Amino acid sequence: MKKNKNRLTYKKSGVDIAKASSLISVLKDKRKRSGVLSGIGGFASLFAIDNKKYKNPVIVCGTDGVGTKLKLATLLNQHNSIGQDLLAMCVNDVITTGADPILFLDYLATGSINLKIHKTVLKGIKSACDKHNIILIGGETAEMPGMYSKNDYDLAGFCVGLVDKKNILDKKNVKKDNLLVGINSSGIHSNGFSLINNLINKKFLSLNKKINNIDIKKALIKPTLIYSDIIKKISMVVRLKSMSHITGGGITENLPRVIPDNLTAKVIRNSWVMPKIFKIIQEKSRLTDDDMLKTFNCGLGMIIIIDKKDELKVHNIIKKNGFRSYTIGKIIKRMKNQSICYD
Incomplete structure (x- = not known):
């Protein structure tokens, strides 16, 4: 050729x-x-x-x-x-x-x-x-x-x-009075960035500034936590009922996916510490609290559902392994058509 x-x-x-x-x-x-x-x-x-x-x-x-x-x-x-x-x-x-x-x-x-x-x-x-x-x-x-x-x-x-x-974890194992335990996120993780990018494009949020001592670009690019190791350690000690990864749709959309239709997840709003970066985004975007809870993880990357008797053991395991955890609510009898409610 x-x-x-x-x-x-x-x-x-x-x-x-x-x-x-x-x-x-x-x-x-x-x-x-x-x-x-x-x-x-x-x-x-x-x-x-x-x-x-x-x-x-x-x-x-x-x-x-x-x-x-x-x-x-x-x-x-x-x-x-x-x-x-x-x-x-x-x-x-x-x-x-x-x-x-x-x-x-x-x-x-x-x-x-x-x-x-x-x-x-x-x-x-x-x-x-x-x-x-x-x-x-x-x-x-x-x-x-x-x-x-x-x-x-x-x-x-x-x-x-x-x-x-x-x-296999099945939501049918979730019962009334089971506790909701949230495990901390590293920050934004990998959801909600279309909104964040829009804030940056419109110059409502600057990547080159510090706000309330928070380096914005470092806070936004921080990698998503991987929970497999800590969940394995918890599972070796207690029997988990169910578990929700808090991704796109936030707590409001993701937690109900692992709860039976006859029950409601009652979440106490002030039971965990929401990182400052979320408050900055909320201020810049003028989102309501409800909007934030159905858009971002708001500081909780994983929520596990456990028996009340295992609460102390679970918190101790999480703390020993470098994570933070919060009892953020419990499972209650179904309220109207609500799979989740906030108090």
Whole structure:
């Protein structure tokens, strides 16, 4: 075949296969991981379930992204913690079933691979997985010229967990007088950023200022907490009734998802400390308290439902492991058509 300088190649069309291969090299794990039969590099990944640990195994799957927090990461040119955000959003959903998060896969889409930025992102994902003993077993990098503006990218994650069938958390186990215990968030986490970005665009909120001694950009980009380890430690001591990951929709929309239709979650508004960053956002956006509670986590990233007799034990475990917790209310008999009420 004749060489033709004018030929139109895949690389000239904007897809650099060599660059993509270089990118995923940072993800390969030389360690031998239990259960992994085939990992990164093949067409699909293989994992063998430990039938001694899970005698009646149920596979639990969750997928999520980090939404428009990516716009903030790009604006600040801070991409090192966005991988933890991605892992957290998926893992924190999966563990609400009682499952152990086992495997993770990522999807990164961009118009053109930027090795510096995208290696930083993928290293962040790998680091977060390693820290929480979750196997990054595969993923996909999609280079799509013309689909994204320069340096823009999107992320999605996929978490696979395992739970023994008898240990599945089911909302039918929630009873009247069970307690609601909230575990602190690190801040905004990865929800509500469309509103926050709008505040920034309209210059109602400045990233380069401190308000009430709060460094705004640091507070906003702070990574989402991953609750799998602390929940595991609690579950080894007490039997959890149910659990809610407080994501988009805030406490108001997420807590009712794990409560039976004949009961109501009664939440005491002043029972926990709401971080200053939420108060700043509320002031700048002029949102009501009710709006805040159905938009942001307001300082609580996970809410667990427990038996009253386990309250002290649960708070002690959480405190010993570096988190803060608050008894924020209880389960009561159904009130009208309300699955949640505030006092």
